[in-house]
Amino acid sequence: MKIKFLKYLILLFCFYSCGFEKLGEWKISTLYAQKIQGTSKVLYKYDAWGGRDSNANGFVILDSSDTFKIDLQNELPFYNLSDIPNKTKIVGITHDCYNSCGSDYYKSKPIFYPMKIEKSLSNDIHIETIIYQYRGYSEKAGGLERYVFEKFAETKDSLFFYDLNDVESMNGIHLDELRIKKGEIYLLQNENKEVEKIIAKQKTLNPKTKEFIDGRTCSLTPKNKILSNKFSERGIFREVKIKENNN
Incomplete structure (x- = not known):
């Protein structure tokens, strides 16, 4: 390229x-x-x-x-x-x-x-x-959505978030449920392995023609404490500790 x-x-x-x-x-x-x-x-x-x-x-x-x-x-x-x-x-x-x-x-x-x-x-x-x-x-491929969520559930290919509120924008909306496709999901965690934020980069394509339908990024913050081991490894990125230099 x-x-x-x-x-x-x-x-x-x-x-x-x-x-x-x-x-x-x-x-x-x-x-x-x-x-x-x-x-x-x-x-x-x-x-x-x-x-x-x-x-x-x-x-x-x-x-x-x-x-x-x-x-x-x-x-x-x-x-x-x-x-x-x-x-x-x-x-x-x-x-x-x-x-x-x-x-x-x-x-x-x-x-x-x-x-x-x-x-x-x-x-x-x-x-x-x-x-x-x-x-x-x-x-x-634009658009950033920010939500605080109450709870989540996981399947083989997706994450489902429930009782979500947009608390950052002036016209905050409420969602009962949000489905996120696995693949490019990032877990941000603290030293205690508690999830501080989840960043999901979603690209939706037509399964047959590959037409680019939609692209958005979702920033999801848990309302309650969730440990990172509650999430599987399939289709999910986790933070890696970074050394001072990479030689």
């Missing part, structure tokens, strides 16, 4: 121009891990900073016996997950310009269907990347 390749070249140039001798010299700001069911592998989601405010963020697959480190060459070629990762395939979503970036944005017509689907292999797992036109993606 052109954008991903250019990003890599820019970062590489910056590191050497700043005197960096190796690509491992990063300060990681956030790091999450999700076990890939049926394997010894882990899917990591990270955000890190290098010299001159160079930023790297994305997904990478490592064996559970490996120590995490930034590896730009093996970064997965997408921005978000589409479904729950499994031992045979991981499906991700990204976008490219297709004549809709910058000054061409409002001159272009939004396209909500995939422009291309690329297939690759990472750590013996098949990777499928669905690429959308930038304008089509951006018009559907």
Whole structure:
């Protein structure tokens, strides 16, 4: 992908121009891990900073016996997950310009269907990347919802939250129930393993045509104490303790 390749070249140039001798010299700001069911592998989601405010963020697959480190060459070629990762395939979503970036944005017509689907292999797992036109993606991939919830329930593929209230906006709404699809869900917890917040990044696609239907992010705060072990590992990321340096 052109954008991903250019990003890599820019970062590489910056590191050497700043005197960096190796690509491992990063300060990681956030790091999450999700076990890939049926394997010894882990899917990591990270955000890190290098010299001159160079930023790297994305997904990478490592064996559970490996120590995490930034590896730009093996970064997965997408921005978000589409479904729950499994031992045979991981499906991700990204976008490219297709004549809709910058000054061409409002001159272009939004396209909500995939422009291309690329297939690759990472750590013996098949990777499928669905690429959308930038304008089509951006018009559907907005929206942040914030709720406080009373309780939750979990199934194999979803989380259900009950008695939710939007307590941050002026026109706060109440929901009796909210279903969240598993895949890209992040648990933020404190030192006592108590869940402080749940961030869910939801991308809804037509199951047959892969038309991009909706994209939203939900921030969910528990009203009562919930321990993180009340949630399963399937389709859920958990925070990883970050060392001061990642070399």
